[in-house]
Amino acid sequence: MWERLVQDSERDIRMSEAPKEPSARARMVTERLRQQEARGELPPGWRTGPAWQEMNGRAARRRKMWTIIGVPLAIAVAVVAMKPSLLPGDPFGTDTDTGRGAGTQSAAPLPDETAAPTTAPAAAPGTPTLDKPFAGSPAERYADGAAGIVLPEAKPVGSFSKAHVARALAQTKSLLVDANIDRETLLGGTPETVLDKVLDPKQPEMLDDARSWLRKPGKDSDPLWLFSRFDRDEVRLVGDVVKTHGRTTFKAGRDGALAIHADYTFVYPLAPADPESIEVTRTIVRRVIDLELADPAKYEVTPGKLAITRFDQDLSNTACDVYDGFLHPEFDSTGPTGAPPTGPTTDPYDRSRDIGQSRTESCGTVSRT
Known part of the structure; x- marks a missing residue:
């Protein structure tokens, strides 16, 4: 032409x-x-x-x-x-790269995680504000809320059809959302979906324990082992977004069961409850949970309900040795509210760590929030 x-x-x-x-x-x-x-x-x-x-x-x-x-x-x-x-200088305001002036959008989102990373993410410049609560955090590239829980394609496993596996994966996502993203749960409510619709009532110890932890939290009965919760009289959530990143996998388990493994990091932007305060901090929670869908022909279970076989958590930027059932983020203006940290310094965004092996009883410090 x-x-x-x-x-x-x-x-x-x-x-x-x-x-x-x-x-x-x-x-x-x-x-x-x-x-x-x-x-x-x-x-x-x-x-x-x-x-x-x-x-x-x-x-x-x-x-x-x-x-x-x-x-x-x-x-x-x-x-x-x-x-x-x-054109030089972006005369039409089309630049969307992070850090190139007012009105720019966040950095490109991270691709879905399909395997454990080998290193921690690079440093991210910026300071959190009420308008940009994830500035300066790798979480700025995480997906928003439930969109970050991307399920793998369902396939038949043992005696379970593709439809059975798909339903179990969907229940896993419902558990993660209700326990870590749902706003009512975050503000101290009871995660009813987890307790009534996902977990198998024929695994009585797990359900009874979880309800007991919520009613009467303590050092040996801490609901934070499963649920993310904040005291609304102490802090407020900044905006409507919880950043989420991680992966879900599944395989054939013992005796023909379906074994599901979930490993996710949730990042919560928070400000003091005082509406006049503009200070922003972040609490980071990483959860690793293993679930099992057992074969009803071999075990006395409720068909279609899941059992928890393992749960680990890494709670970052929260007060040490406080067991009232709430996460207590620390602000620069107020300083530590619990016992002084005695554990090692860790990067809460480093998803290459195996928290099941590296977790200690002591409360440590974080290299960034």
Whole structure:
């Protein structure tokens, strides 16, 4: 198409510049005017205006000039229209990279996690504010809420069909959302979906324990082992978003069971309960939970309900040795509210760590929030 455009333009230029044989009438008029001028019959100054041949030549030159200038200009305008970022300074405000001025959007989201990472994420510049509570955190690239819990494609496992596996995976997601993302749960409510719809009532110790932990929390009965909860009289959630990142996997378990493994990090932006306060901090919770869908033909279980076989948690930026059933984030303006930390310094965003093996009884410090 470009070649054709250039050829057509060159053809038009050649045609406009080619000499033309004047017609017979034009020759007669020219000869008559020449004779009248020789006899002095034409008024003085009649030649002061440009001859039509000269005007036609100038017009041809103008057409040639606009062809030379106009074609590349039109192409340049089209290219800029398709990709405005080629212009320096972003005059149209299209820049969406983080940290390039007011009104920019967050960084590109992380791809779904399909295996354990090998290193901690890089540092992220910025300071959290009420408008941008995840600034300065790797969580800025995490997905929002339940969207970060991406389930694998269901496949048959043992005696369980693809539909059975898909339902169990969906229940796993419901458990994670109700226990860690649901706003009522976060503000101290009871996660009814987990207790009534997901967990198997024929695993009585687990259900009874979880209800007991919520009613009467303590050092040996802490609901934070399963649920993320904050004291609404102490803090407020900033915005409506909890950032989420992790993975869910499944495989054949013991005696024909379906074994589901979930490993997720949840990041909560928080401010003091005082509505006048503008200070923002973050609490990071990583949970690893193993669930099992047992074969009803081999075990006395409730068909379609899940049993918890393991749960581990890593709670970061929360007061040490406080067992009232709530996470207590620490703010720079108030300082520590619990016992001084005695454990090692860890990076709460480092998902390459196995928290089941690295967890200690002592409360440590975090390298960032």
